[in-house]
Amino acid sequence: MGKAIFFNIPAHGHTNPTLALVRELIDQGEEVLYYSFPDLKEKIEETGATYMPYSIERLEDTNYTEEQLKYFPIVFRVCIESTATMLEFLLNEVDREKPDYIIHDSLATWGKYVGQIKQIPTICSTTTFPFHESFLNMPKEFFNLILQFARGDLKHLVKALSIQHRLCKKYNIKKPPLLDALASKEKLNIVYTAAEFTPNGDVFDDTYCFAGPSISDRGEGEKVTLPISEKPVVYISLGSIFGENKKFYEDCFHAFKDIEATFVLSLGNKMKETDFSFVPENFILYDFVNQIDLLQKVDIFVTHGGMNSAQEGLYFKVPLILYPQQQEQEMIAQQVERLGCGIHLKECNSDTLKQSLLKLLNNEEYKQRSExxxxxxxxxxxxxxxxVEIMSFYKQKV
Structure with a gap:
């Protein structure tokens, strides 16, 4: 059977959707070497893949704040500088391991370069929305992109393009278009959502496999035992990155304290129940829940709208209330609202939270659309x- 190298970035949100895929490839007889970072070693090895460390302990320029890393020029610079630092090491790794094909995350720029230099069939794993040049014809999206360039500081873009030019010249490979840094298009692109959920989903060609959410119980977090009751169950979570938002949680307490429902609140690892002076009796607080298990038991999901959380909620037919924390999540919230599967909170306070919840509870159309x-x-x-698509693709290239 075949041998694959998987290159990913140090982010749970970019790793989790790939774990079930990697396990499936291995179950089909493939060998997978998965390059990542130490914090993700355990969950990667649980799939049966071989964890492989990079030559650096973290991506370059990690002094940037989470706020700065929302902007494309800075992300592009971090990725291309990491590529320049690791490329010789990774080329030697590929020479030693001789993979049949490479899979890389859409932000793991080094995977694309290794595939081009070594002329190995290469597949892109896209855990966010795929990007298409037609998006620049959409006025709002074009404005947002310009805003990202302006706020992200053009000096980072200039530096990144300089490094990219040097790498392409050194290895005699074709310089990719600028927008490829957002899209990282390959001859096969796995996308973990539906084209129907993607902005301008009909513009993507048949190199894109919209496989839908990659759902598997990763065994993470505590399984929630719910009280026996006819009351609706509402799950609230801002995810692991944005969980330190005391005001949001207190707004939820105030908004929902008198509603006849059970509220399960996952705080993440940045706050504790003892941080609050008052918790309503209809709330159950956890540090970290098994989200896949819980979403099969709840009636409404209040979420930040990260791609994985939104897809998991929609997969289990749960209407969503979305409180986005960054630009991509705004796009996700807009798509959910467009589909009639939830409500996008453009302003979040106790009044808007309560109104949105009552609207979902009292309007069967949201449940029907979510179903x-x-x-x-x-x-x-x-x-x-x-x-199946991956194995068919690389076998055609042999």
């Missing part, structure tokens, strides 16, 4: 379909 779209996502095939 329909969840069925569509489940029928996409998920990680099993992605594995």
């Amino acid at each position: 329909e779209f969840g069925t569509l996502l489940q029928e996409k095939g998920g990680y099993k379909r992605a594995a």
Whole structure:
């Protein structure tokens, strides 16, 4: 059977959707060497893959704040500088391991360069929205992109382009277009959502496999035992990165304290129940829950709208209330609202939270739309379909 190298970045959100896919490839007889960072070693090895460390302990320029890393020029510079630092090491690794094909995250720029230099079939794993040049014809998206360039500081873009030019010249490879840093398009692109959920989803060609969410129980977090009751169950989480938001949680307490429902609140690892002077009786607080398990038991999901959380909620047919924390999550919230599967909070306070929850509880149309779209996502095939596409792709290249 085949041998794959998987290059990813140090982010749980970019890793989690790939784990079931990697396990499926291995179950089909493939060997997978997965390059990542120490914090993710354990969950990678649980798939049966071989964890492989990079030659650096972290990506370059990690002095940037989370706020700065929201902007494209800075992300592009971090990725291309990391590529320049690691490229010789990775080329030697590939010479030693002789993989049949490479899979790389859309932000793991080094995977694309290694594939081009060594002329190995290369596949892009996209855990966010795929990017297409037609997006620049959409006025709002074009404005947002310009805003990212301006706020991200053009000096980072200039530096990144200089490094990119030097690498392409050194290795005699074609310089990719600038927008490829956002899209990282390959001859096969695995996307963990549906085209129907993607902005301008009809513009993507058949090199894109919209496999739908890659859902598997990763065994993370505590399984929630809910009280036996006819009351609706509402799950609230801002995810692991944005969990330190005391005001949001207190707004939830104030908004929902008198509503006849059970509220399960996952605080993440940045706050504790003791941080609050008052917690309503209809709330159950956890540090970290098993989200895949819980979403199969709840009626509404209040979320920051990260791609993985939103896809998991939609997959299990749960209407969403979305409180985005950054630009990509704004786009996700807009798509959920467009589909009629939830409400995008453009302003978040106790009043808007309460009004949104009551609207979802009292309007069956949201539940019906969520049922329909969840069925569509489940029928996409998920990680099993992605594995079939990958194996078919590289065998055609042999």
